[in-house]
Amino acid sequence: MISAEIVRGLTVRNDARIVLLVLDGLGGLPDAKTGKTELEAAHTPYMDELARRGICGMADPIGRGITPGSGPAHLSLFGYDPLKYQIGRGALAALGVGFELGLNDVAARINFATIDRKGIVTDRRAGRIPTERNQQLCAKLRKIEIPGVELFIEPVKEHRAVVIFRAEGLSDQLTDSDPQKVGLSPLDVVPISAEAAKSGEIANNFISQARELLKHERPANMVLLRGFAKYPDVPSMSEVYGLNSAAIAAYPMYKGIARLVGMDLLSSGDRIVDEFNTLADNFAKYDFFYLHIKKTDSTGEDGNFAGKVKIIEEVDSCIPRLTGLNPDVVVITGDHSTPSLLEAHSWHPVPVLLFSEWCRPDRVEEFSESQCLSGGLGRFPATEIIALVLANALRLKKFGA
Amino acid sequence: MISAEIVRGLTVRNDARIVLLVLDGLGGLPDAKTGKTELEAAHTPYMDELARRGICGMADPIGRGITPGSGPAHLSLFGYDPLKYQIGRGALAALGVGFELGLNDVAARINFATIDRKGIVTDRRAGRIPTERNQQLCAKLRKIEIPGVELFIEPVKEHRAVVIFRAEGLSDQLTDSDPQKVGLSPLDVVPISAEAAKSGEIANNFISQARELLKHERPANMVLLRGFAKYPDVPSMSEVYGLNSAAIAAYPMYKGIARLVGMDLLSSGDRIVDEFNTLADNFAKYDFFYLHIKKTDSTGEDGNFAGKVKIIEEVDSCIPRLTGLNPDVVVITGDHSTPSLLEAHSWHPVPVLLFSEWCRPDRVEEFSESQCLSGGLGRFPATEIIALVLANALRLKKFGA
Numbered sequence: 001m002i003s004a005e006i007v008r009g010l011t012v013r014n015d016a017r018i019v020l021l022v023l024d025g026l027g028g029l030p031d032a033k034t035g036k037t038e039l040e041a042a043h044t045p046y047m048d049e050l051a052r053r054g055i056c057g058m059a060d061p062i063g064r065g066i067t068p069g070s071g072p073a074h075l076s077l078f079g080y081d082p083l084k085y086q087i088g089r090g091a092l093a094a095l096g097v098g099f100e101l102g103l104n105d106v107a108a109r110i111n112f113a114t115i116d117r118k119g120i121v122t123d124r125r126a127g128r129i130p131t132e133r134n135q136q137l138c139a140k141l142r143k144i145e146i147p148g149v150e151l152f153i154e155p156v157k158e159h160r161a162v163v164i165f166r167a168e169g170l171s172d173q174l175t176d177s178d179p180q181k182v183g184l185s186p187l188d189v190v191p192i193s194a195e196a197a198k199s200g201e202i203a204n205n206f207i208s209q210a211r212e213l214l215k216h217e218r219p220a221n222m223v224l225l226r227g228f229a230k231y232p233d234v235p236s237m238s239e240v241y242g243l244n245s246a247a248i249a250a251y252p253m254y255k256g257i258a259r260l261v262g263m264d265l266l267s268s269g270d271r272i273v274d275e276f277n278t279l280a281d282n283f284a285k286y287d288f289f290y291l292h293i294k295k296t297d298s299t300g301e302d303g304n305f306a307g308k309v310k311i312i313e314e315v316d317s318c319i320p321r322l323t324g325l326n327p328d329v330v331v332i333t334g335d336h337s338t339p340s341l342l343e344a345h346s347w348h349p350v351p352v353l354l355f356s357e358w359c360r361p362d363r364v365e366e367f368s369e370s371q372c373l374s375g376g377l378g379r380f381p382a383t384e385i386i387a388l389v390l391a392n393a394l395r396l397k398k399f400g401a
Numbered sequence: 402m403i404s405a406e407i408v409r410g411l412t413v414r415n416d417a418r419i420v421l422l423v424l425d426g427l428g429g430l431p432d433a434k435t436g437k438t439e440l441e442a443a444h445t446p447y448m449d450e451l452a453r454r455g456i457c458g459m460a461d462p463i464g465r466g467i468t469p470g471s472g473p474a475h476l477s478l479f480g481y482d483p484l485k486y487q488i489g490r491g492a493l494a495a496l497g498v499g500f501e502l503g504l505n506d507v508a509a510r511i512n513f514a515t516i517d518r519k520g521i522v523t524d525r526r527a528g529r530i531p532t533e534r535n536q537q538l539c540a541k542l543r544k545i546e547i548p549g550v551e552l553f554i555e556p557v558k559e560h561r562a563v564v565i566f567r568a569e570g571l572s573d574q575l576t577d578s579d580p581q582k583v584g585l586s587p588l589d590v591v592p593i594s595a596e597a598a599k600s601g602e603i604a605n606n607f608i609s610q611a612r613e614l615l616k617h618e619r620p621a622n623m624v625l626l627r628g629f630a631k632y633p634d635v636p637s638m639s640e641v642y643g644l645n646s647a648a649i650a651a652y653p654m655y656k657g658i659a660r661l662v663g664m665d666l667l668s669s670g671d672r673i674v675d676e677f678n679t680l681a682d683n684f685a686k687y688d689f690f691y692l693h694i695k696k697t698d699s700t701g702e703d704g705n706f707a708g709k710v711k712i713i714e715e716v717d718s719c720i721p722r723l724t725g726l727n728p729d730v731v732v733i734t735g736d737h738s739t740p741s742l743l744e745a746h747s748w749h750p751v752p753v754l755l756f757s758e759w760c761r762p763d764r765v766e767e768f769s770e771s772q773c774l775s776g777g778l779g780r781f782p783a784t785e786i787i788a789l790v791l792a793n794a795l796r797l798k799k800f801g802a
Contacts, residue, residue, distance in 0.1 A: 006467065006484065358742075360430055360438075360749050362774060378780035380465060387466025391748040398746050399463050400470035400483065401493045 007387050011242035016328035016393035018288045025297030026334025027350045029341045040368040042312040046319035051367040054355030057377025061336050067347045073335035074257045079386030088229020093162040095256030097154045101231045106170045109227045110161040112220035119185050125159040126220035137220055144209045149202055171196035176226035177207055236262025248275045249292035272314050276321040283325050300338030308340050329356040329392045356392035405480050405641045408788050412643035417729035417794035419689045426698030426739025428751045441769040443713040447720035452768040455756030458778025462737045468748045474736035475658045480787030489630020494563040496657030498555045502632045507571045509629045511562040513621035522583050526560040527621035538621055545610040550603055572597035577627035578608055637663025649676045650693035673715050677722040684726050701739030709741055730757040730793045757793035
């Protein structure tokens with residue numbers, strides 16, 4: 001596998017413009033009646049034209065059979081080994097609410113839970129309290145004070161929240177307080193390594209103050225913490241690829257991952273066409289644009305086959321706005337598959353379309369799972385897309401002489 | 402990836418004859434008018450016949466998106482991991498002039514350069530002096546004496562030369578003296594590791610004597626050294642594969658790489674047909690023949706599409722001389738792509754044709770990039786060709802029981 005480390009030594013800079021268009025959860029499964037996936041059912045004349053002029057293939061975000069979360073799937077698309085740079089659950093939760101996690105911060109997922117008089121957990125989700133209740137409880141928890149530590153507490157959804165501990169020398173080498181089962185007491189947080197001792201004390205102090213503050217609440221009278229995590233120290237796209245890069249994404253999670261790899265965040269309206277307009281407005285300013293479309297994934301997760309088809313068609317109708325800018329390299333793909341039939345992320349590889357003057361076109365006539373299978377890019381790890389992109393932009397020197 | 406280390410334990414010897422025919426820079430890009438690459442435009446009835454009877458595929462010399470230099474591309478074809486066995490710039494320069502680099506030698510690239518009165522570099526290439534001038538300057542530099550060190554100085558082309566330091570205990574862990582920019586002084590060579598201290602002194606001594614010898618020359622009154630490199634210690638084809646192997650190549654660089662992996666060098670005339678005649682003359686003497694055709698690459702680098710087509714056709718016309726010898730395994734491929742449209746090496750994968758009695762033929766009807774895409778060998782790392790070759794020659798035992 002070609003790693004970021006090899007590419008790093010070969011990069012050169014030029015004026016080429018690269019666009020990576022990510023339709024989240026693009027890959028699908030065929031409808032039983034028509035035999036067509038969402039992408040195949042969609043009428044996509046512009047993407048099909050690019051597929052005819054370009055080269056296609058099938059990429060595995062993590063590996064055959066492995067269903068990726070959004071974090072590793074995106075790191076992979078950006079060329080970072082998702083097994084090397086793991087984003088822990090707490091850090092992902094912080095990303096998800098748009099919190100700007102610093103390299104010294106430790107984040108953890110909070111579950112609001114119910115305990116009985118003896119302190120035994122009777123409901124790990126406190127009956128999935130409404131999000132508004134969660135917000136009130138988070139406001140209450142913000143009273144917690146720990147000397148020398150800055151605390152941030154943010155609601156996520158229903159019973160889920162996130163806490164961020166900020167201080168010098170914190171470690172995320174900590175066990176969860178969540179016992180993972182009802183009928184047990186919440187666990188003490190235990191440091192896994194010696195340098196995490198202080199962090200463990202801080203976490204237990206937080207939990208004990210939270211228990212006191214919530215003791216008269218019903219049903220959410222306790223917090224369970226899990227997934228203590230710092231941000232992975234990922235080298236930037238600029239450092240590794242020599243790319244001045246920008247992200248156009250409407251959702252906090254994707255903005256967070258883009259920021260993690262050092263992209264500038266461009267503000268944009270929420271509609272798909274707004275994102276393409278933002279691309280046009282900023283096209284002169286960056287080498288590399290990551291444009292993220294969320295709704296292909298959310299319709300897929302809702303099991304809304306027709307809705308996903310419609311979103312793909314809406315994206316297709318915007319393609320002329322992209323090609324009209326004459327980018328040197330265009331890649332259209334998904335971060336992973338989200339088949340409407342499964343109503344979830346899946347392990348299926350994602351169709352990839354690459355277009356550039358130098359791409360060596362194949363015989364693919366249509367951007368679809370079935371045709372990408374026999375495309376000229378073959379079947380390959382998604383982490384290699386970035387090297388292909390840089391090569392097609394003539395931004396890589398040769399390896400060796 | 403199947404490495405040389407796994408194959409090593411499985412080899413057996415027999416009388417099979419293997420020919421690896423390498424058309425340097427074979428892969429191309431389609432002409433805008435015809436939609437055909439050089440290989441597709443060429444009339445190649447003999448190779449097409451072999452493709453019909455054999456099995457085809459597409460190989461990546463280094464990895465997707467990575468454009469290989471000749472050194473790593475060839476190591477890959479010979480089954481050696483090109484990331485593990487890196488040939489430094491100095492060693493490659495020595496290979497290129499046909500110098501027989503020993504395992505204790507350290508080689509470095511020389512640029513003849515111009516410095517002003519204050520010693521500031523004003524031209525890193527001394528106006529690209531003619532090669533004859535370079536030869537005269539090299540003769541002058543041969544006066545340099547360093548106690549305990551044997552020195553070899555060879556002109557390459559224009560302002561480029563190579564110096565080889567030969568002594569016990571030398572190291573190539575040295576920084577360049579080339580400042581890479583005009584307006585700066587040449588740098589001292591600095592040892593990167595402790596055991597390179599003596600080598601650093603030797604290099605700086607060489608540079609200071611060269612400066613003195615060249616001080617009245619114009620415009621080339623200085624040398625800049627870079628890419629200090631020893632030869633990588635590559636195990637031989639005989640040791641790893643049990644192959645008694647020979648190279649037929651007209652250019653020094655390829656002879657050097659062949660010698661690096663322990664092949665015998667067969668002398669041959671320069672014409673393509675001469676190389677095939679040399680093959681015939683020596684066919685009884687070796688298990689494995691590497692036959693290298695240079696001009697597919699040089700026509701590609703010149704942007705001479707028609708010229709490259711013609712060379713491919715000339716090679717094709719010699720194929721009956723090869724098949725007439727009844728080799729057990731034939732592989733025809735390139736070390737990398739050199740599309741005429743790009744006028745340079747490129748990252749595109751190379752078409753591979755393998756023919757043997759045991760190859761399990763696919764449906765490929767023609768030796769071309771577009772048909773090799775759907776060939777039975779699939780898309781695979783070029784380092785795996787050698788295992789396929791040995792298997793088809795029935796020279797590999799089974800792995801495990």
